Amino acid sequence: MKKSFLIIGLALAMFSCNKEGAATASGNKTAYVDTSKLIEENQEAKDIESKYKTKSQEMGRELEGEAKQFQSDAANFQRDAQVKGMAWAQQKGAELQKREQQINMKQQAMLQTLQQESGKEMDSLVKRIKDYIKDYGKKNNYEYIYGTGDAATILYGKEGLDITEKISKELNDKYKSSDKKEDKTEEKK
Template sequence: MKNIFLIALAVITLVSCDQSQKTGFIDNSELINKYQEKIDIEAKFKILIETFQKRTDSIGRAFQVEAQAFQQKAQTMSDAQAQQEYQVLSQKQQMLQQGIQAEEQQIQLESQTEIDSLISKVRGYVKDYGQKNGYTYIFGSNEGGSVIYGSEANDITKTILDALNAGYKK
């Protein structure tokens, strides 16, 4: 009886140890940076930033012209009148700078929100991919070294990237 129990325990132990765990890893930076949706998001924000920069340059040049005109006009004004005009001009400059800063922050916030959403989407896709394809673990490699070495056979970066890009094109 004791021998049967030991044999059963040994068989159960061997069977449970025999179950291999399917693992893979992805290169996080490559996956994100080569994902077409991220490339498109960056292109969209590059255009927004260029447009914003042109507009702010134009506003800056217009303000410089106004400031130069004030300097010429101030020479013919009384000190009190010149001081009053200078305060108005200073307030206008502050308002312009605040508006530019607010718009710049808005662009940064929108960009970061879209990138965060994209990263969340990619993580969800990797999780679903792992579940559907029988993976026990999918690790992410990065500069910090969460995967220092992985066999090329276990690198599923290209497979997932191709699937993500194919889904995005649809």
Template structure:
């Protein structure tokens, strides 16, 4: 029995040392600040500028139609005293229909703007996620947490923050694609 306990003790020590070093190197926890990545990523600025231009154009179309409708309404109010009852009813019906169409168009444009915003944001998020995934693989990280200020990471040592490293690489990759 004594002959068996010495090799078991040696095996236990070797296993303990292996486990200690393996767990210490493979369980390093790191994170990135998602908000900083979104704000610091150069493509975010480009995508936002494109989106804002598109949204302004769409809103300008709605504003132009609204001004036209308001001018038509003012003209109606000036001329209504000289109109017959039938003409008044017809003009009111036309103005009411135009207002309804304008409201429907405005709602459709707002929905389109929201969808464009969501699509643009998702494009940036996909870029960031893809880059972080590759960065993690290339640097041997098993997990990279994303902190967004919502309380999912309440404290982390600055050494664990990969945000700046990832942001530099992400922007360099984006500049290379332009």
């Protein structure tokens, strides 16, 4: 009995939503953008990702040298501990532990710095994309532009209403043209 009421209630809710949606859709120009795809295909986002991947590799090489030296010293410590006695082993062991902690702290600090820097750049990019979509909507007389993707606000969208490709192309073209302007400015210097 309870299931029947629940099913009838859901059917009525869906029916009333469909009526409202049809009236709204016919009166307003709407579209949606797949935000995940937009970021995935965005050249500036790819450049930011590549930049921080390279930075991470450079920083990793720096730490790698320290880590290899530490491993070598630790191996020597184990060999020398038996020869040089317990007092030496305790003192050297404490020094090695301290070095290991310093290396770990340095690695964490580097990772945190990279995450903060890349996060700031990506947040800035997302804000510019949102502003662009807002301007695009105004310029093209849209009443609403919805977003889909990771934080989906739409469960269904008619194919013809998807403007992701248009926005993606325009954003990439805008980024490429501003990139060329920066190159010309650098050449003049």
